[in-house]
Amino acid sequence: MKPTALVVLIVFSLICLSDSLDDAFAKFKGRYDSKSEADAIIAASDAVKEMDEAIEEIEKNDSLLMEYVLAKDYCLMKCKENNLRKSEYSALMKKIAVTYGNSKSPFLDYALAILYGRIAESSNIIDAVKSNVANNVKKHAENVIKENPSIDGFGAYLILGRLHAMTPKVIYFTGWKSLNESEKMLKIYIEKNPQSITGKLYLAETYGMMKMYGEMDSLINEIAKSKPEKTRFYEDKAIIDSLEELSQ
16 A cells, blocks of 8 residues: 555545544533433443544544543443442542653543542441542642633532532541532532532532521522523433422
């Protein structure tokens, strides 16, 4: 094959791969256009399989790699049992940590904050504290806020807001836990995402822990009257429906 023809073939292959990747990420983002949550999960799983086939290309772009982690996270949370999720999250975190060591990218900080958080959720409290998981979530989420706070719709504020509320306070390990800091972070997140039902629910739960029951009830009532966001339709609907059931 002539050199010129080889170059053309390589360029053509790269264009096709790029188009395929674009299609995979578009399919994942469009999952909520499905008629049911089950269909949305199938669409997401198919999209992630396509991403897996192009993982070497995805790993060249930190932003894409973060989006891949978010897509994998969605599928693992929806489809896997807790013990299976933990092992897959751990393997994915090790892979991301290697790339992060070379780039220190805020996109990968965000991915690692998500992954450490999921591992904490899959572990018992003592193991999570001993493994320094909460401190790692905090470190990476704070790095995002310092470097590029707008990542994933200012999601690092949501992570830190929840972390400060839910982490057990253990001397020498997590003495930084603060409900006031939780309130502050979640308020910033809601300011940036005024329609976020998840953000409002987390803030309501923080207010409950602070015994600020008036503020908690006000937010709960606001959520109950809300409509699900298109980009989190089924998750938001589940929250709204559960609040309606509690009020009956």
